[in-house]
Amino acid sequence: MTLAERMYLPAIAQGLGITIKHFFKKKATINYPEETRQRSDIWRGLHVLKRDENGAERCTACGLCAVACPAEAITMTAGERKKGEEHLYREEKYAVTYEVNMLRCIFCGLCEEACPKAAIFLQDDKIAPARYERDEFIYGKDRLVEPLKTTETK
Amino acid sequence: MDSVLLIYKGIYILAIFGISLLIATYSTYFERKIAAFIQDRVGPNRAGPMGLLQPLADAGKLFFKEEFIPAKANKTLFILGPGIAMLVAAMSSAVIPFGDTLIIGETSFDLIAIDVNIGILYIFGVVSLGVYGLMIGGWASNNKFSLLGAIRAASQNISYELAMGLSLIAVLMLSGSLSLKVIAEQQAGFNWNIWYQPLGFLIFLICAFAETNRTPFDLPESEAELIGGYHTEYSSMKLGMYLFAEYINIFVVSAVMATLYFGAYNFPFMENLRNAFDDPVLGNNVVTIIGVAVMFAKIFAFIFFFMWVRWTLPRFRYDQLMKLGWNILIPLSILNILLTGGGILLYEYFTK
Helix, strand or coil, rough: CHHHHHCCCCHHHHHHHHHHHHHHCCCCCCCCCCCCCCCCCCCCEEECCCCCCCECCCCCCCCHHHHCCCCEEEEEEEEEECCCCCCCEECCCEEEEEEEEEECCCCCHHHHCCCCEEEEEEHHHHHHCCCHHHHEEECCCHHEEECCCCCCCC | CCCHHHHHHHHHHHHHHHHHHHHHHHHHHHHHHHHHCCCCCCCCCCHHHHHHHHHHEEEEEEECCCCCCCCCCCCCHHHHHHHHHHHHHHHHHCCCCCCCCEECCCCEECCCCCCCHHHHHHCCCCCHHHHHHHHHHHCCCCCHHHHHHHHHHHHHHHHHHHHHHHHHHHHCCCCHCCHHHHHHHHCCCCCHHHHHHHHHHHHHHHHHHHHHHCCCCHHHHHHHHHCCCCHHHCCCHHHHHHHHHHHHHHHHHHHHHHHHHCCCCCCHHHHHHHHHHCCCCHHHHHHHHHHHHHHHHHHHHHHHHHHHHCCCCCCCHHHHHHHHHHHHHHHHHHHHHHHHHHHHHHHHHHHH
């Protein structure tokens, strides 16, 4: 080694140069809860069960989504609409329970394509959040159905 | 008159103590921030705006942690260790001139806590006492890793203090005084010692890293092989005291380097600025206040450099450390003394 190399000081200066360059670099971090990364328009996130323009549930519990689902994440039980529930369910048959297991779901969007009633969609602005218990990942109708729009917000 | 000065000194000492604690507190924050920036991260940013309350959160956490003393440990010494480290670290800033003289009314106030004529020796003495804190703490823990860390700390500090003292002698040959105030005054304007002592400064800087147990010389606490070194068994605020003492030491050593080599509170064109004012008192005070700011800017630059180096260089091996200290730095500092002496002789030969 030459004298300059044996002194190590030029190498140390070089190293300091590299670190100071990184010091002033723009950071790639996104502060998640406050900022979110820009998502694509066709992003497939959390499911939602839509209502029609009158606020009645669109889902008729035909089961096509469950058949289409490659991960077998969707289960439902069908029920018959009673008199006086017309404002709640659009068709005569409706889903009494409708569950999506978010641990099984692969967010492929095939349920969305299979649905003949345009009832289930994968939202582009929500993701299934992390939870502590496994059974909390089974989303029932309480968390899937689109909330009723009140007249004031409409 | 005397009582005014006495009260002033009391307030000044308290202020310096407070400032050094504050700087040590926020050093922990900036250490993490700088580390993060160098590693392309953003660092702590949850506690308060930009994470500025992080040191308070850390201190609060440390206070509430379990105070653990090993069963076979020597209890008195175990508690004494961090106490000594902290006390000694806080003591050493007493003789550093943070500024020139402020004139208020008829009284002039020196911005230095104690102007002793052996200032630099006092700092050396007190700082080298600091290793007792590490030694006692490491030994009292009754743990082989702590003991190894303590032994490493002691031998490393002794080895590098030699080279540090020798490199300092060259500065003292130039200044002819041990008082830090006199050394500071001699570097008025831009006549800083670094222009005369580049080699001496380099040696002093390297030794300062070793004295404060900072990377690349942080072998006493090398976590890879010694868990935590001398503070392996420490928890709660006693651990906090050790870490705190380390940061105060960095602050003090930065202040000493700024004073010895970078002109303390002096800055270029200070005389021009002083003469620009019609009122000499006002001019003096303005220059002094800017000087204090300049001094702290230099100190912060050094603290930044300490952290910058820490996140750049890996740790030495212990035999490399000893070899660097004894085989390279000590001969180099003796050479520096000879060069300085020759330079002074030549200067006197040609000017007188």
